[in-house]
Amino acid sequence: MITDNVSNDLVEKWLKGWSLSRKLPLPxxxxxxxxxxxxxxxxxxxxxxxxxxxxxxxxSKQINEPWIYLKVCASSHEVRKQIPEKWIIQPPGYMMCCFGPMKNPEINLCEGYWLEYEKYHSTTVCKIIAENGEQASTGRIVLVDGVAVYDRIITEEKHRRKGLASFLMQELEKTASAQGISNSFLVATEQGKALYESKGWKLYSPYTSIVIPGI
Structure with missing residues (x-):
């Protein structure tokens, strides 16, 4: 499913969750x-x-200062046609949604790892820790205005291909389910998109970022 009309209300909820996750001022x-x-x-x-x-x-015409980002739920092709050449289009992003339970049966955390939690604001952080004490994978979920916003799902390179990210997503989902929230959103990178699709997430809208980089 790709929607042609992403609502301001949804963007505000997602952006509020993103800001809370990163301990930033609210939008x-x-x-x-x-x-x-x-x-x-x-x-x-x-x-x-x-x-x-x-x-x-x-x-896009008025700003000349570097490192100010403009972001929009539209394809890079649409954006490029309407902005000055000074802007650099960033790697593609994908706003994704999941309404209801994610796919795949429940999986167990592989041997040699354990799970830790941290909470702040409306955010729950799940961390998977390796035997040597280093952080192998981490992710956040923010429950805001009836929506679950997933953010910063990261697995370190040497701990990949062990199902850690899938386990992490499963654990984050339990936090939303416990509050009766089943409408979930995130913005994925190209790399993360395949993981989310395998778990039943759908593309909601392309998400394009542009910036004037510093010298």
């Missing part, structure tokens, strides 16, 4: 989109839009 409305002050050296601010609007296009 504020900016004209037809939203703004988050990220405060990092290579991502100062992000503006997020549910579709390519006049406001999005005007921002």
């Amino acid at each position: 504020v409305k900016y004209k037809s989109g939203f703004k988050v002050e990220v405060g990092e050296e290579q991502q100062k601010t992000r503006y997020v839009f549910s579709t390519i609007t006049h406001d999005f296009i005007e921002l």
Whole structure:
């Protein structure tokens, strides 16, 4: 399923979850989109839009400062046609959704690893720790306004192909299920997209990011 009309309400919920996950200020409305002050050296601010609007296009013309990101639920092809050449399109992102239980039977954590939890704000962090004490895999889920937002699902290179990410997703889902929440969203990279699709997630919308990089 790919929707042609991503709602501002959904984008606001997802972005609120993303901000809570990363301990950032909550998004504020900016004209037809939203703004988050990220405060990092290579991502100062992000503006997020549910579709390519006049406001999005005007921002792309007005901004000349590096490391301010514009993000929109649209394909890179659509975006490229309407923005100045100074902007660099980033690797593709995919807004994905899962309504109801994920696919695949319950799996066990493979031998030599254990699970730890951390909680802050509305966020639950699951961490899979290896025998030597290093963090092998981690992921976050934020429950906000009736939606479960998954974020920063990462498995370190040498711990991949052991089912850790699948186990992690399973554990995160239990947090949402315990609160009766079954509408889930995330933005995936190209690499992560295949994992989520294997677990029953569907592509909801392409998600394109653009930035003027620093010198």
